[in-house]
Amino acid sequence: MNNDADVDEVSSGEFDLAERHALRRVVGLSTELQDVTEVEYRQLRLERVVLVGVWTQGTALEAENSLAELAALAETAGSEVLDGLIQRRDAPDSSTYIGSGKVKELRDVVIATGADTVICDGELSPSQLRQLEAQVKVKVVDRTALILDIFAQHAKSREGKAQVELAQMTYMLPRLRGWGESLSRQAGGRAAGGAGIGGRGPGETKIETDRRRIRDRMAKLRKEIIEMKKSRDTMRQERVKYQVPSVAIAGYTNAGKSSLLNRFTGAGVLVENALFATLDPTVRKTESSDGETYTFVDTVGFVRHLPHQLIEAFKSTLEEVSGSDLILHIVDGSHVDPLGQIDAVREVLDEIGARAISEIIVINKADIADPETIDLIRRRESRSMVVSAFTGEGVAELLARVEAELPKRRVSLDLLIPYSRGDLLHLVHEFGEVHQEVHGEEGTTVLAQVDRNVVERIKEALALL
Numbered sequence: 018m019n020n021d022a023d024v025d026e027v028s029s030g031e032f033d034l035a036e037r038h039a040l041r042r043v044v045g046l047s048t049e050l051q052d053v054t055e056v057e058y059r060q061l062r063l064e065r066v067v068l069v070g071v072w073t074q075g076t077a078l079e080a081e082n083s084l085a086e087l088a089a090l091a092e093t094a095g096s097e098v099l100d101g102l103i104q105r106r107d108a109p110d111s112s113t114y115i116g117s118g119k120v121k122e123l124r125d126v127v128i129a130t131g132a133d134t135v136i137c138d139g140e141l142s143p144s145q146l147r148q149l150e151a152q153v154k155v156k157v158v159d160r161t162a163l164i165l166d167i168f169a170q171h172a173k174s175r176e177g178k179a180q181v182e183l184a185q186m187t188y189m190l191p192r193l194r195g196w197g198e199s200l201s202r203q204a205g206g207r208a209a210g211g212a213g214i215g216g217r218g219p220g221e222t223k224i225e226t227d228r229r230r231i232r233d234r235m236a237k238l239r240k241e242i243i244e245m246k247k248s249r250d251t252m253r254q255e256r257v258k259y260q261v262p263s264v265a266i267a268g269y270t271n272a273g274k275s276s277l278l279n280r281f282t283g284a285g286v287l288v289e290n291a292l293f294a295t296l297d298p299t300v301r302k303t304e305s306s307d308g309e310t311y312t313f314v315d316t317v318g319f320v321r322h323l324p325h326q327l328i329e330a331f332k333s334t335l336e337e338v339s340g341s342d343l344i345l346h347i348v349d350g351s352h353v354d355p356l357g358q359i360d361a362v363r364e365v366l367d368e369i370g371a372r373a374i375s376e377i378i379v380i381n382k383a384d385i386a387d388p389e390t391i392d393l394i395r396r397r398e399s400r401s402m403v404v405s406a407f408t409g410e411g412v413a414e415l416l417a418r419v420e421a422e423l424p425k426r427r428v429s430l431d432l433l434i435p436y437s438r439g440d441l442l443h444l445v446h447e448f449g450e451v452h453q454e455v456h457g458e459e460g461t462t463v464l465a466q467v468d469r470n471v472v473e474r475i476k477e478a479l480a481l482l
Contacts, residue, residue, distance in 0.1 A: 066091050067126055068101040069119075070138035071109045082354050083321065087138045087160060090320075094167050099130040113149045114141055124153045136163055140324070143192045161188060161324040168327065176245040183238040184330040186231050193224055193231075242330070252300075253340060261302075262311040262423040265338040265374075267366070268347030269358040270318025273381040275299075276406035277347060278315045281416065300337070305420040308450075309427065314341060321361045328368055339371040343422055345415075347379045348394065350386030350403070355394055375422060377402060379415060384408050427466040432475070435460040441475050 068087050072080035080103050088098045104119045113120050114137055127135065134156045135149070141159040150157040165188060168181045266274045282301040299315040314337045328335070338344065346362060348355050359378065366372050378401035380386070380394055395401050402418060404411035427449065434442050442461055445451060449467030456462075467475075 064096055064134070065099055065130065065132045066096045066134045066136050067099055067123065067130060067132045068136050068138065069115060069123055070101070070103045071115060072103050072105045073108055079354065079357065082357070084138055085353075086321065087136060087163075090160070090163050090167065091136055094163055094170070096134070099132050100126050102126065109139060109145075112145065113152065114139070114145045115149075120149065120152050127153055127155055134158065136160070140322070146192065160322060161326070164320065164324055164327065176242065176249075179238050179241050179245070180330040181327075183235060183242065184324065184326040186235050186238070187326040187330070188324065190228060190231055190235075193227055249336075253337070262309075262343070263314060263337075263341040264311060264343045264345060264419055264423070265314045265316060265341035265371075266345050266347060267316050267338055267362060267371075268318065268345075268379075269349060269352075269362055270320050272318065272347040272349040272352075272358070273406045274318065274347045275315055277345070277379070277381065277404070277412070278313055280406050280409060280412050281313055305423075306417075307420075309420070309423075309425065311423055314338070319362045319365045321357070323361075323365055328365065332369065335365075335369045335371075338366070339369050339374070341371075341374060342424055343419065344371065344374050344376045345379050345419070346376050347381050349382055350380040350391050350394065351382045355380075355390060356397065359394075359398070376400065377415075377418065377422070379404055381406055383410055425469075428469050428472055430463060430465045430467045430472050430475075432479075433457075433460050433462045434475075434479070438478065441478055444471055444475060 068084055068091065070080060070084045070087065084101050084103060088101065091098050102115075102119070102123060104115050106116065110116050115123065123135065126132070132155060135153055135158075137149070137157065137159045139159060140161045141149070141157070146157055146159070165181065165185050169185060172178045172181045266278055268274050278299065278301065282303045301313050301315075302310060303313065304310055316335065316338055317331060344366070346359070348359055352358060363372065378394065378398040380391055380401055380403045383391065383403045383405040384407055391403055395403075402411060402415050404415050406412070430445065430449065434445075436459075438460075442463065445463055445465050445467055448471040449465045451463060451465040453464040454461055
Protein backbone atom coordinates (compact mmCIF):
# COMPACT_ATOMS: atom_id res chain seq x y z
CA MET A 18 0.00 0.00 0.00
CA ASN A 19 1.49 3.35 -0.99
CA ASN A 20 0.68 6.71 0.53
CA ASP A 21 1.26 9.75 -1.65
CA ALA A 22 0.41 12.30 1.07
CA ASP A 23 3.45 14.39 1.92
CA VAL A 24 5.00 14.63 5.39
CA ASP A 25 3.05 17.76 6.31
CA GLU A 26 -0.26 16.08 5.48
CA VAL A 27 0.64 12.96 7.44
CA SER A 28 1.61 14.83 10.59
CA SER A 29 -1.15 17.44 10.53
CA GLY A 30 -3.70 15.23 12.30
CA GLU A 31 -1.45 14.82 15.32
CA PHE A 32 -1.10 18.60 15.64
CA ASP A 33 -4.89 19.03 15.19
CA LEU A 34 -5.58 16.76 18.16
CA ALA A 35 -3.04 18.48 20.42
CA GLU A 36 -4.33 21.88 19.35
CA ARG A 37 -7.94 21.01 20.11
CA HIS A 38 -7.02 19.78 23.58
CA ALA A 39 -4.86 22.84 24.23
CA LEU A 40 -7.38 25.48 23.16
CA ARG A 41 -10.64 25.73 25.06
CA ARG A 42 -13.36 28.32 24.79
CA VAL A 43 -13.05 31.31 27.13
CA VAL A 44 -16.52 32.30 28.25
CA GLY A 45 -17.51 35.81 27.25
CA LEU A 46 -14.87 36.30 24.57
CA SER A 47 -16.16 36.19 21.02
CA THR A 48 -15.74 38.11 17.79
CA GLU A 49 -18.71 36.55 16.07
CA LEU A 50 -21.03 39.13 14.49
CA GLN A 51 -19.36 41.93 16.43
CA ASP A 52 -20.62 44.45 13.87
CA VAL A 53 -24.23 43.79 14.86
CA THR A 54 -25.09 45.34 18.21
CA GLU A 55 -27.86 45.42 20.82
CA VAL A 56 -29.32 42.08 19.78
CA GLU A 57 -29.17 38.76 21.59
CA TYR A 58 -27.90 36.23 19.06
CA ARG A 59 -28.29 33.23 21.30
CA GLN A 60 -24.57 32.51 21.21
CA LEU A 61 -24.11 29.39 23.28
CA ARG A 62 -22.15 29.53 26.50
CA LEU A 63 -23.08 26.10 27.73
CA GLU A 64 -21.85 25.32 31.23
CA ARG A 65 -24.45 23.54 33.35
CA VAL A 66 -27.37 22.19 31.35
CA VAL A 67 -30.60 20.24 31.74
CA LEU A 68 -31.88 18.22 28.79
CA VAL A 69 -35.51 17.80 27.84
CA GLY A 70 -37.04 15.64 25.11
CA VAL A 71 -40.51 14.89 23.75
CA TRP A 72 -41.16 11.23 22.92
CA THR A 73 -43.74 11.14 20.15
CA GLN A 74 -43.07 7.78 18.47
CA GLY A 75 -40.99 4.64 18.76
CA THR A 76 -40.05 2.80 21.94
CA ALA A 77 -39.00 4.21 25.30
CA LEU A 78 -35.49 2.85 24.66
CA GLU A 79 -35.26 4.84 21.41
CA ALA A 80 -36.34 8.00 23.25
CA GLU A 81 -33.70 7.40 25.93
CA ASN A 82 -31.04 6.77 23.26
CA SER A 83 -31.93 10.05 21.57
CA LEU A 84 -31.54 11.94 24.84
CA ALA A 85 -28.25 10.13 25.53
CA GLU A 86 -27.01 11.32 22.14
CA LEU A 87 -28.11 14.86 23.01
CA ALA A 88 -26.06 14.56 26.20
CA ALA A 89 -23.01 13.52 24.15
CA LEU A 90 -23.56 16.50 21.85
CA ALA A 91 -23.83 18.85 24.84
CA GLU A 92 -20.61 17.50 26.34
CA THR A 93 -18.87 17.90 22.99
CA ALA A 94 -19.95 21.55 23.03
CA GLY A 95 -18.21 21.93 26.41
CA SER A 96 -21.10 21.70 28.87
CA GLU A 97 -21.82 19.70 32.00
CA VAL A 98 -25.07 17.72 31.82
CA LEU A 99 -26.91 17.77 35.14
CA ASP A 100 -30.25 16.09 34.41
CA GLY A 101 -32.57 14.94 31.63
CA LEU A 102 -36.36 14.78 31.28
CA ILE A 103 -38.53 13.02 28.70
CA GLN A 104 -42.24 13.65 28.14
CA ARG A 105 -44.55 11.26 26.28
CA ARG A 106 -46.84 13.23 23.95
CA ASP A 107 -48.57 12.71 20.61
CA ALA A 108 -46.87 15.88 19.35
CA PRO A 109 -44.74 18.65 20.86
CA ASP A 110 -46.73 21.44 22.51
CA SER A 111 -47.17 24.28 20.04
CA SER A 112 -46.56 26.90 22.72
CA THR A 113 -43.75 25.64 24.96
CA TYR A 114 -42.61 22.34 23.27
CA ILE A 115 -43.52 20.50 26.51
CA GLY A 116 -46.82 20.74 28.36
CA SER A 117 -47.49 23.27 31.12
CA GLY A 118 -47.10 20.67 33.87
CA LYS A 119 -43.74 19.59 32.52
CA VAL A 120 -42.63 23.23 32.29
CA LYS A 121 -43.19 23.61 36.06
CA GLU A 122 -41.29 20.37 36.70
CA LEU A 123 -38.48 21.58 34.43
CA ARG A 124 -38.33 24.90 36.29
CA ASP A 125 -38.00 23.01 39.61
CA VAL A 126 -35.16 20.88 38.20
CA VAL A 127 -33.37 24.00 36.92
CA ILE A 128 -33.59 25.62 40.37
CA ALA A 129 -32.53 22.45 42.19
CA THR A 130 -29.51 21.78 39.97
CA GLY A 131 -28.44 25.40 39.44
CA ALA A 132 -28.51 24.95 35.67
CA ASP A 133 -28.00 27.95 33.42
CA THR A 134 -29.26 26.41 30.16
CA VAL A 135 -32.00 24.07 28.96
CA ILE A 136 -31.40 22.08 25.76
CA CYS A 137 -34.40 20.66 23.90
CA ASP A 138 -34.08 17.51 21.80
CA GLY A 139 -35.68 18.95 18.67
CA GLU A 140 -35.86 22.14 16.62
CA LEU A 141 -38.02 24.74 18.32
CA SER A 142 -39.85 27.56 16.61
CA PRO A 143 -38.96 31.13 17.63
CA SER A 144 -42.17 31.44 19.64
CA GLN A 145 -41.55 28.13 21.46
CA LEU A 146 -38.07 29.33 22.41
CA ARG A 147 -39.43 32.61 23.78
CA GLN A 148 -42.33 31.05 25.69
CA LEU A 149 -40.25 28.28 27.26
CA GLU A 150 -37.45 30.65 28.19
CA ALA A 151 -39.88 33.09 29.78
CA GLN A 152 -41.21 30.34 32.06
CA VAL A 153 -38.03 28.46 33.04
CA LYS A 154 -36.09 31.76 33.50
CA VAL A 155 -32.84 30.48 31.93
CA LYS A 156 -31.51 30.33 28.40
CA VAL A 157 -33.17 27.71 26.16
CA VAL A 158 -31.53 26.32 23.03
CA ASP A 159 -32.57 23.50 20.73
CA ARG A 160 -30.77 20.56 19.14
CA THR A 161 -30.16 22.45 15.89
CA ALA A 162 -28.45 25.38 17.63
CA LEU A 163 -26.33 22.93 19.63
CA ILE A 164 -25.10 21.10 16.53
CA LEU A 165 -24.38 24.38 14.77
CA ASP A 166 -22.35 25.49 17.79
CA ILE A 167 -20.26 22.28 17.69
CA PHE A 168 -19.63 22.75 13.99
CA ALA A 169 -18.55 26.34 14.63
CA GLN A 170 -16.02 25.13 17.22
CA HIS A 171 -14.57 22.40 15.00
CA ALA A 172 -14.46 24.03 11.56
CA LYS A 173 -10.85 24.70 10.57
CA SER A 174 -10.66 25.37 6.83
CA ARG A 175 -11.82 28.60 5.23
CA GLU A 176 -14.55 26.74 3.35
CA GLY A 177 -15.71 24.89 6.46
CA LYS A 178 -15.92 28.10 8.48
CA ALA A 179 -17.91 29.84 5.72
CA GLN A 180 -20.32 26.90 5.44
CA VAL A 181 -20.92 26.81 9.20
CA GLU A 182 -21.42 30.58 9.41
CA LEU A 183 -23.95 30.46 6.58
CA ALA A 184 -25.86 27.67 8.32
CA GLN A 185 -25.81 29.59 11.61
CA MET A 186 -27.16 32.75 10.01
CA THR A 187 -29.88 30.83 8.16
CA TYR A 188 -31.00 29.44 11.51
CA MET A 189 -30.52 32.74 13.34
CA LEU A 190 -32.40 35.07 10.99
CA PRO A 191 -35.97 34.27 12.11
CA ARG A 192 -34.86 34.07 15.76
CA LEU A 193 -33.35 37.52 16.27
CA ARG A 194 -34.14 38.91 19.68
CA GLY A 195 -34.01 42.58 20.58
CA TRP A 196 -33.38 44.22 23.91
CA GLY A 197 -35.56 46.95 25.37
CA GLU A 198 -36.48 49.71 22.97
CA SER A 199 -34.32 48.42 20.13
CA LEU A 200 -37.33 46.56 18.78
CA SER A 201 -39.38 49.72 18.41
CA ARG A 202 -36.71 52.35 17.92
CA GLN A 203 -37.95 53.90 14.70
CA ALA A 204 -37.03 57.40 13.68
CA GLY A 205 -37.74 59.19 10.45
CA GLY A 206 -38.70 62.82 9.76
CA ARG A 207 -41.31 64.16 12.22
CA ALA A 208 -41.83 60.61 13.50
CA ALA A 209 -38.72 61.18 15.60
CA GLY A 210 -40.84 63.34 17.86
CA GLY A 211 -38.84 65.40 20.28
CA ALA A 212 -35.59 63.52 19.66
CA GLY A 213 -34.30 66.47 17.64
CA ILE A 214 -31.03 66.56 15.71
CA GLY A 215 -29.36 63.17 15.67
CA GLY A 216 -32.56 61.42 16.66
CA ARG A 217 -33.92 61.06 13.13
CA GLY A 218 -32.97 57.90 11.26
CA PRO A 219 -33.74 55.95 8.15
CA GLY A 220 -37.13 54.84 9.36
CA GLU A 221 -36.38 51.18 10.15
CA THR A 222 -36.14 49.44 13.49
CA LYS A 223 -32.86 48.19 14.88
CA ILE A 224 -34.01 44.60 14.45
CA GLU A 225 -34.71 45.27 10.75
CA THR A 226 -31.24 46.77 10.35
CA ASP A 227 -29.70 43.66 11.88
CA ARG A 228 -31.74 41.40 9.62
CA ARG A 229 -30.58 43.34 6.59
CA ARG A 230 -26.96 43.08 7.70
CA ILE A 231 -27.29 39.34 8.17
CA ARG A 232 -28.90 38.90 4.74
CA ASP A 233 -26.04 40.88 3.18
CA ARG A 234 -23.51 38.70 5.00
CA MET A 235 -25.32 35.53 3.88
CA ALA A 236 -25.19 36.67 0.26
CA LYS A 237 -21.46 37.33 0.58
CA LEU A 238 -20.87 33.91 2.15
CA ARG A 239 -22.79 32.16 -0.63
CA LYS A 240 -20.58 33.85 -3.22
CA GLU A 241 -17.44 32.81 -1.33
CA ILE A 242 -18.61 29.20 -1.07
CA ILE A 243 -19.38 29.13 -4.80
CA GLU A 244 -15.85 30.37 -5.54
CA MET A 245 -14.32 27.74 -3.26
CA LYS A 246 -16.57 25.12 -4.83
CA LYS A 247 -15.01 25.88 -8.22
CA SER A 248 -11.61 24.87 -6.90
CA ARG A 249 -13.02 21.65 -5.45
CA ASP A 250 -14.84 20.91 -8.71
CA THR A 251 -11.62 21.42 -10.67
CA MET A 252 -9.82 18.83 -8.55
CA ARG A 253 -12.74 16.44 -8.87
CA GLN A 254 -12.83 16.91 -12.65
CA GLU A 255 -9.12 16.08 -12.82
CA ARG A 256 -9.82 12.79 -11.05
CA VAL A 257 -12.71 12.09 -13.43
CA LYS A 258 -10.60 13.03 -16.46
CA TYR A 259 -7.91 10.54 -15.51
CA GLN A 260 -10.54 8.03 -14.39
CA VAL A 261 -9.29 7.81 -10.82
CA PRO A 262 -11.92 5.82 -8.86
CA SER A 263 -13.14 7.37 -5.61
CA VAL A 264 -14.21 5.65 -2.38
CA ALA A 265 -16.26 7.79 0.04
CA ILE A 266 -16.04 6.97 3.73
CA ALA A 267 -19.41 7.98 5.19
CA GLY A 268 -21.28 7.17 8.35
CA TYR A 269 -22.59 8.33 11.69
CA THR A 270 -20.46 10.71 13.69
CA ASN A 271 -17.86 9.00 15.90
CA ALA A 272 -18.24 5.68 14.06
CA GLY A 273 -14.49 5.56 13.36
CA LYS A 274 -14.27 6.88 9.78
CA SER A 275 -11.03 8.81 10.26
CA SER A 276 -9.46 5.90 12.14
CA LEU A 277 -10.17 3.62 9.17
CA LEU A 278 -8.78 6.17 6.71
CA ASN A 279 -5.57 6.24 8.75
CA ARG A 280 -5.49 2.42 8.65
CA PHE A 281 -5.97 2.44 4.88
CA THR A 282 -3.47 5.15 3.95
CA GLY A 283 -1.53 6.31 7.01
CA ALA A 284 -3.06 9.74 6.37
CA GLY A 285 -2.58 11.11 9.89
CA VAL A 286 -6.13 12.52 10.02
CA LEU A 287 -7.34 13.83 13.39
CA VAL A 288 -8.84 11.02 15.46
CA GLU A 289 -10.71 11.88 18.64
CA ASN A 290 -13.45 10.21 20.63
CA ALA A 291 -15.79 13.15 20.08
CA LEU A 292 -18.76 13.95 17.89
CA PHE A 293 -17.99 15.80 14.64
CA ALA A 294 -14.20 15.58 15.05
CA THR A 295 -13.99 15.73 11.23
CA LEU A 296 -15.68 18.58 9.36
CA ASP A 297 -13.34 19.24 6.44
CA PRO A 298 -13.23 16.43 3.85
CA THR A 299 -9.87 14.71 3.47
CA VAL A 300 -8.91 13.18 0.11
CA ARG A 301 -6.03 10.70 0.12
CA LYS A 302 -4.58 8.91 -2.89
CA THR A 303 -3.45 5.30 -2.65
CA GLU A 304 -2.70 2.31 -4.90
CA SER A 305 -4.26 -1.10 -5.15
CA SER A 306 -2.23 -4.31 -5.06
CA ASP A 307 -2.11 -4.35 -8.88
CA GLY A 308 -0.92 -0.73 -9.15
CA GLU A 309 -4.28 0.94 -9.82
CA THR A 310 -4.58 4.45 -8.32
CA TYR A 311 -7.72 5.42 -6.42
CA THR A 312 -8.74 7.85 -3.68
CA PHE A 313 -10.35 7.67 -0.25
CA VAL A 314 -12.53 10.61 0.85
CA ASP A 315 -13.17 11.07 4.59
CA THR A 316 -16.37 13.09 5.11
CA VAL A 317 -18.25 14.87 7.86
CA GLY A 318 -20.18 12.55 10.14
CA PHE A 319 -23.96 12.43 10.03
CA VAL A 320 -26.36 12.44 12.96
CA ARG A 321 -30.08 12.02 13.55
CA HIS A 322 -32.02 15.11 12.55
CA LEU A 323 -28.96 16.75 11.02
CA PRO A 324 -30.07 20.38 10.57
CA HIS A 325 -31.27 21.10 7.06
CA GLN A 326 -29.31 24.36 7.13
CA LEU A 327 -26.10 22.35 7.50
CA ILE A 328 -26.92 19.97 4.67
CA GLU A 329 -27.60 22.93 2.40
CA ALA A 330 -24.44 24.79 3.47
CA PHE A 331 -22.24 21.69 3.23
CA LYS A 332 -23.72 20.55 -0.08
CA SER A 333 -20.52 21.28 -2.01
CA THR A 334 -18.54 19.21 0.49
CA LEU A 335 -21.06 16.38 0.48
CA GLU A 336 -20.76 16.21 -3.30
CA GLU A 337 -17.55 14.28 -2.63
CA VAL A 338 -19.87 11.46 -1.51
CA SER A 339 -22.43 11.75 -4.30
CA GLY A 340 -19.62 11.80 -6.90
CA SER A 341 -17.88 8.66 -5.63
CA ASP A 342 -17.80 5.19 -7.19
CA LEU A 343 -18.25 3.30 -3.91
CA ILE A 344 -19.44 4.24 -0.41
CA LEU A 345 -18.01 2.61 2.68
CA HIS A 346 -20.81 3.16 5.18
CA ILE A 347 -19.08 2.91 8.57
CA VAL A 348 -21.22 1.72 11.50
CA ASP A 349 -20.27 1.69 15.18
CA GLY A 350 -20.88 -1.95 16.10
CA SER A 351 -20.60 -1.12 19.82
CA HIS A 352 -23.44 1.44 19.74
CA VAL A 353 -26.76 0.62 21.39
CA ASP A 354 -28.75 1.38 18.21
CA PRO A 355 -26.56 0.76 15.14
CA LEU A 356 -29.52 0.04 12.85
CA GLY A 357 -31.05 3.41 13.75
CA GLN A 358 -27.75 5.07 12.89
CA ILE A 359 -27.67 3.30 9.51
CA ASP A 360 -31.18 4.57 8.73
CA ALA A 361 -30.27 8.13 9.78
CA VAL A 362 -27.21 8.15 7.49
CA ARG A 363 -29.21 6.81 4.58
CA GLU A 364 -31.73 9.64 4.99
CA VAL A 365 -28.91 12.13 4.40
CA LEU A 366 -27.52 10.06 1.49
CA ASP A 367 -31.01 10.21 -0.06
CA GLU A 368 -31.09 14.00 0.36
CA ILE A 369 -27.73 14.50 -1.42
CA GLY A 370 -28.56 12.04 -4.23
CA ALA A 371 -26.06 9.35 -3.25
CA ARG A 372 -28.30 6.34 -2.53
CA ALA A 373 -27.84 4.87 -6.01
CA ILE A 374 -24.09 4.46 -5.44
CA SER A 375 -22.83 0.99 -4.50
CA GLU A 376 -22.55 0.70 -0.71
CA ILE A 377 -20.70 -1.60 1.67
CA ILE A 378 -21.73 -1.58 5.33
CA VAL A 379 -18.54 -1.67 7.43
CA ILE A 380 -19.22 -2.71 11.03
CA ASN A 381 -16.39 -1.07 12.96
CA LYS A 382 -15.18 -1.50 16.57
CA ALA A 383 -15.46 -5.28 16.37
CA ASP A 384 -13.01 -5.53 19.29
CA ILE A 385 -15.58 -4.07 21.71
CA ALA A 386 -18.89 -4.84 19.94
CA ASP A 387 -21.43 -7.39 21.15
CA PRO A 388 -21.34 -10.42 18.76
CA GLU A 389 -25.15 -10.56 18.86
CA THR A 390 -25.33 -6.93 17.67
CA ILE A 391 -22.93 -7.71 14.81
CA ASP A 392 -25.06 -10.72 13.81
CA LEU A 393 -28.19 -8.53 13.91
CA ILE A 394 -26.64 -6.02 11.51
CA ARG A 395 -25.29 -8.70 9.17
CA ARG A 396 -28.69 -10.42 8.97
CA ARG A 397 -30.30 -7.17 7.80
CA GLU A 398 -27.40 -5.90 5.70
CA SER A 399 -26.21 -8.61 3.30
CA ARG A 400 -23.41 -6.41 1.89
CA SER A 401 -21.52 -5.97 5.16
CA MET A 402 -18.06 -6.63 6.60
CA VAL A 403 -16.71 -6.61 10.14
CA VAL A 404 -13.50 -4.71 11.03
CA SER A 405 -11.69 -3.04 13.89
CA ALA A 406 -9.78 0.13 13.06
CA PHE A 407 -8.15 -0.14 16.48
CA THR A 408 -6.69 -3.65 16.13
CA GLY A 409 -6.60 -3.89 12.33
CA GLU A 410 -8.89 -6.92 12.28
CA GLY A 411 -10.61 -7.36 8.90
CA VAL A 412 -8.97 -4.26 7.33
CA ALA A 413 -6.96 -6.25 4.75
CA GLU A 414 -10.07 -8.19 3.71
CA LEU A 415 -12.03 -4.93 3.40
CA LEU A 416 -9.35 -3.39 1.18
CA ALA A 417 -9.41 -6.47 -1.05
CA ARG A 418 -13.21 -6.13 -1.32
CA VAL A 419 -12.87 -2.42 -2.20
CA GLU A 420 -10.32 -3.17 -4.94
CA ALA A 421 -12.56 -5.88 -6.37
CA GLU A 422 -15.61 -3.60 -6.54
CA LEU A 423 -13.98 -0.45 -7.92
CA PRO A 424 -14.26 0.16 -11.66
CA LYS A 425 -11.04 -0.78 -13.38
CA ARG A 426 -9.28 2.16 -14.94
CA ARG A 427 -7.10 0.00 -17.18
CA VAL A 428 -8.27 -2.51 -19.75
CA SER A 429 -6.46 -5.05 -21.90
CA LEU A 430 -5.30 -3.90 -25.34
CA ASP A 431 -4.25 -6.30 -28.12
CA LEU A 432 -3.95 -4.20 -31.26
CA LEU A 433 -1.99 -3.69 -34.45
CA ILE A 434 -0.77 -0.09 -34.72
CA PRO A 435 0.55 1.03 -38.15
CA TYR A 436 4.08 2.43 -38.29
CA SER A 437 2.57 5.67 -39.60
CA ARG A 438 0.87 6.20 -36.23
CA GLY A 439 3.84 6.19 -33.91
CA ASP A 440 2.02 8.78 -31.80
CA LEU A 441 -0.55 6.14 -30.83
CA LEU A 442 2.18 3.72 -29.79
CA HIS A 443 3.63 6.53 -27.66
CA LEU A 444 0.24 6.91 -25.92
CA VAL A 445 0.25 3.21 -25.06
CA HIS A 446 3.66 3.55 -23.42
CA GLU A 447 2.73 6.76 -21.62
CA PHE A 448 -0.65 5.68 -20.21
CA GLY A 449 -0.25 1.93 -19.94
CA GLU A 450 1.90 -1.03 -19.08
CA VAL A 451 3.23 -2.84 -22.17
CA HIS A 452 3.57 -6.60 -21.84
CA GLN A 453 4.61 -7.45 -25.38
CA GLU A 454 5.49 -5.77 -28.70
CA VAL A 455 5.77 -7.63 -31.99
CA HIS A 456 6.99 -5.74 -35.08
CA GLY A 457 5.53 -7.02 -38.35
CA GLU A 458 5.28 -5.83 -41.94
CA GLU A 459 2.24 -3.60 -41.44
CA GLY A 460 3.03 -2.28 -37.96
CA THR A 461 3.49 -3.10 -34.30
CA THR A 462 1.19 -5.52 -32.47
CA VAL A 463 0.93 -4.40 -28.85
CA LEU A 464 -0.28 -6.40 -25.87
CA ALA A 465 -0.74 -4.06 -22.89
CA GLN A 466 -2.89 -2.79 -20.00
CA VAL A 467 -3.92 0.78 -20.88
CA ASP A 468 -6.20 3.46 -19.39
CA ARG A 469 -9.71 2.96 -20.73
CA ASN A 470 -10.10 6.46 -22.14
CA VAL A 471 -6.76 6.16 -23.98
CA VAL A 472 -7.86 2.88 -25.56
CA GLU A 473 -11.01 4.59 -26.82
CA ARG A 474 -8.93 7.42 -28.34
CA ILE A 475 -6.62 4.97 -30.07
CA LYS A 476 -9.45 2.92 -31.52
CA GLU A 477 -11.25 6.06 -32.75
CA ALA A 478 -8.03 7.24 -34.44
CA LEU A 479 -7.48 3.86 -36.13
CA ALA A 480 -11.09 3.75 -37.30
CA LEU A 481 -10.47 6.95 -39.28
CA LEU A 482 -7.58 5.42 -41.26
